[in-house]
Amino acid sequence: MSLALPVFKSWVPVWLIRVTLFLVIFPGLLLFGLSTASGPGAAGYYGIEPADVQYSMVVFYAAVAGFFALERRFFIFIATREYFILSILIQMATAYVCFHTQNLYILLFFRFLQGMSNCMTTSICITLIFGSLHSERAREIGYSIFYCLLLCITPISTIITAPILDAFDYNVLYKFIIFTYIPGGVLLLVIMNNIRLNRKMPLYQLDVYSFIIYSAVLCLLGYTLVYGQQYYWLQDSRIVWSLSATILLIGLHVLRQLHLKRPYLNLDVFKHRNFNVGMFMIFVLYLIRGALGIVSVYFAVILGMDPIHIGYIMAANIAGIVVSVLISSRLILMKRPIRLVWLYGFVLLLIFHVWMWFLFTTQADPSTYVIPLIIQGMGAGMLMTPIIVFAISSVPEHLGSSASATGVFFRFTGFCTSIALVNYFQLQQKNNHINRFQEQLSGLNTVVSERLTQYTRTLTGKGMAPDLAAKAARGLLNRTVDNQAQLRAMMDYYLLISIVLIVVLLVIALFPKLNRTKIDLKSNQPSPAVY
Numbered sequence: 001m002s003l004a005l006p007v008f009k010s011w012v013p014v015w016l017i018r019v020t021l022f023l024v025i026f027p028g029l030l031l032f033g034l035s036t037a038s039g040p041g042a043a044g045y046y047g048i049e050p051a052d053v054q055y056s057m058v059v060f061y062a063a064v065a066g067f068f069a070l071e072r073r074f075f076i077f078i079a080t081r082e083y084f085i086l087s088i089l090i091q092m093a094t095a096y097v098c099f100h101t102q103n104l105y106i107l108l109f110f111r112f113l114q115g116m117s118n119c120m121t122t123s124i125c126i127t128l129i130f131g132s133l134h135s136e137r138a139r140e141i142g143y144s145i146f147y148c149l150l151l152c153i154t155p156i157s158t159i160i161t162a163p164i165l166d167a168f169d170y171n172v173l174y175k176f177i178i179f180t181y182i183p184g185g186v187l188l189l190v191i192m193n194n195i196r197l198n199r200k201m202p203l204y205q206l207d208v209y210s211f212i213i214y215s216a217v218l219c220l221l222g223y224t225l226v227y228g229q230q231y232y233w234l235q236d237s238r239i240v241w242s243l244s245a246t247i248l249l250i251g252l253h254v255l256r257q258l259h260l261k262r263p264y265l266n267l268d269v270f271k272h273r274n275f276n277v278g279m280f281m282i283f284v285l286y287l288i289r290g291a292l293g294i295v296s297v298y299f300a301v302i303l304g305m306d307p308i309h310i311g312y313i314m315a316a317n318i319a320g321i322v323v324s325v326l327i328s329s330r331l332i333l334m335k336r337p338i339r340l341v342w343l344y345g346f347v348l349l350l351i352f353h354v355w356m357w358f359l360f361t362t363q364a365d366p367s368t369y370v371i372p373l374i375i376q377g378m379g380a381g382m383l384m385t386p387i388i389v390f391a392i393s394s395v396p397e398h399l400g401s402s403a404s405a406t407g408v409f410f411r412f413t414g415f416c417t418s419i420a421l422v423n424y425f426q427l428q429q430k431n432n433h434i435n436r437f438q439e440q441l442s443g444l445n446t447v448v449s450e451r452l453t454q455y456t457r458t459l460t461g462k463g464m465a466p467d468l469a470a471k472a473a474r475g476l477l478n479r480t481v482d483n484q485a486q487l488r489a490m491m492d493y494y495l496l497i498s499i500v501l502i503v504v505l506l507v508i509a510l511f512p513k514l515n516r517t518k519i520d521l522k523s524n525q526p527s528p529a530v531y
Contacts, residue, residue: 007080007128012191017128020191023184024084025125027177028091028118029149032060033157034173038307041170048104051230054419056111058222061415063115064122065408066215069264069401071119073206075127081192083124088185090117092178099174112219144329147384151321151377158296159311166308210264213253218412220246225420229427266402269395275403277511278391281342282407283414284504285383288349290418291497292317292376294490295356295369297426302362302483309366316370320377324348328382332389341386342508348379350501357494360487362480425493426486433485452477 008017034057042053075083094110094117101107126146161173224242231239257263269275299305299313324345331341352375359368388407395403452473459469 006195007193008191009193016187016191020184020187021125021128023187024088024181025122026149027180027184028121029153030157030160030180031091031095031114031118031177032057032064033154034161034177038161038165038170041165045170046102046104046107049230051227051423052104055223055226056108058226058416058419059108059219060111060115060118061412062215062218062222063112064119065405065412066211066218067116067119068123068408069214069405070207070211071116071123072401074120075123079194080124081188081194083120084188084192085185087117087120087124088181088188090114091121092181095174095177099171099178143389144325144385147388148321148325148381151325151380151384152318154292155311155314155317158307158314162307162311166306207260207262207264210253210256210260213249213256214264217246217249217253218409220249221413222416225416226423228420229423263402265405266399269399269403269406272395274394275391278387278394279407279410281383281387281504282391283410283417284500285380285387286411286414287418287421288497288501289380290415290422291353291494294422294493295373298360298487298490299366299369302360302487303364303366305366313366313369314373316373317377320374320379321381322377323374324378324381325385327378328384328386332386338386338390339508339511342383343505345379345382345386346501346505346508348375348382350498350505352376352379353494353498353501357491357498360491360494362483362487421496422493425489425496429492430485430489433488434481437481437485451480 039050039053042048042056043050046052078086091114094114097110098107098114101110161176164172164176220242224239224246227242228239233239234243254267257265257267296310296314299310300307305313328341328345352372355372355375356369359372391407392400392403452470456466456469456473459472460466464472
């Protein structure tokens with residue numbers, strides 16, 4: 001590791017350097033998925049709404065995306081080891097506050113700080129790792145491993161946190177995160193030299209105003225998309241004000257970037273057609289990734305699986321991601337047409353969504369879903385690295401940093417849009433199905449009468465009094481209706497995603513200019529902030 005050797009002591013082996021960097025970066029990746037490790041657990045502990053839990057994750061993501069362009073100045077100003085330790089200490093301190101507080105606004109503020117410090121840690125780790133990889137093969141393998149880890153972090157978080165949540169309250173997860181930072185932090189102090197990778201530049205002419213405006217845009221956009229359905233969109237003044245402020249600040253941000261000598265985000269990246277295509281593809285990919293969360297909800301609510309067993313079955317998804325990342329990296333190194341790689345990935349995702357549409361039912365063997373989850377993982381893993389390196393390779397080298405930061409914005413937007421769509425189908429569409437089912441629940445319906453009689457007879461046979469059994473039977477019937485309505489909403493969402501995938505496949509097939517972009521893994525380095 002030619003870049004990392006001056007940073008680390010001469011006696012430190014390469015494998016120890018890589019292990020240490022992994023120990024530093026992995027807890028930060030876990031922090032992102034911590035909010036979704038147990039939505040009900042987080043909502044119950046903090047006394048907040050499920051949408052608030054989602055928004056705490058969005059705020060973390062917005063901080064990563066908003067701080068990325070400014071972070072490089074601090075990275076150059078502070079010595080490498082000091083920068084590492086500072087970012088770790090900030091993340092440990094913010095995790096400690098999140099462990100103790102039960103105030104939503106304090107939680108959101110410190111989650112934002114977590115996102116900023118997480119961007120610092122991830123940035124320097126990627127600089128040290130990938131800066132030492134000079135050959136195209138080495139860089140492709142490095143990118144594939146890193147993005148594979150990012151794709152796997154959600155199911156890995158479920159596997160790791162499920163046993164903890166089974167024995168402790170939700171906030172203990174933050175204490176767990178604090179302890180996971182200690183091994184990497186101690187190793188860094190032991191093996192690192194106190195040197196700089198770049199010439200120190202004073203922190204003057206920092207574009208703090210662009211950072212504030214851009215971060216506000218991301219937070220307000222996330223607020224609109226997360227809470228929109230809950231507040232009935234434009235029928236609520238909070239959504240109207242949030243959306244209006246988002247549009248106003250976007251206009252202000254664009255005007256500011258056009259007139260700055262050194263823009264925070266260079267908008268010239270949008271002059272390159274294939275870059276725009278890459279942004280569309282990454283938006284769609286993150287939009288589709290949100291559908292996997294519905295599978296976890298299905299396992300928990302409909303099939304009644306506990307988080308530990310959900311984590312076990314989601315391991316199949318990890319296996320699919322690992323296999324497909326290896327395949328996609330090999331295809332890129334073999335210079336196969338990028339359209340072909342994308343077609344493989346989106347076809348696999350289409351197969352998964354159509355297959356799951358038929359598998360949604362109130363009773364099923366969990367092993368039935370192993371192969372579909374492997375296929376979903378293969379589809380996502382086949383697309384992640386190729387799309388990102390395609391988009392970055394579509395612009396000149398001097399625009400690489402702005403292209404990476406812009407890519408984070410589209411990933412953030414796709415992520416938030418998926419939350420908005422899921423909320424719509426889980427709230428609005430589910431209620432529509434419940435209302436249709438309720439129209440059939442009358443005493444004149446013989447099927448309903450037979451089901452109520454069956455429930456009553458079963459409960460009476462277990463020793464319940466006849467009058468209580470009749471009331472409980474009605475409750476069981478309502479629960480069955482609720483489950484059926486939720487299933488129908490899930491099926492509707494997967495049908496929509498399947499249609500989107502068909503449209504995307506047609507776009508790829510009918511867009512031959514995609515292959516004109518030469519994948520360049522030596523000049524432009526994709527952004528590390530790619531959650």
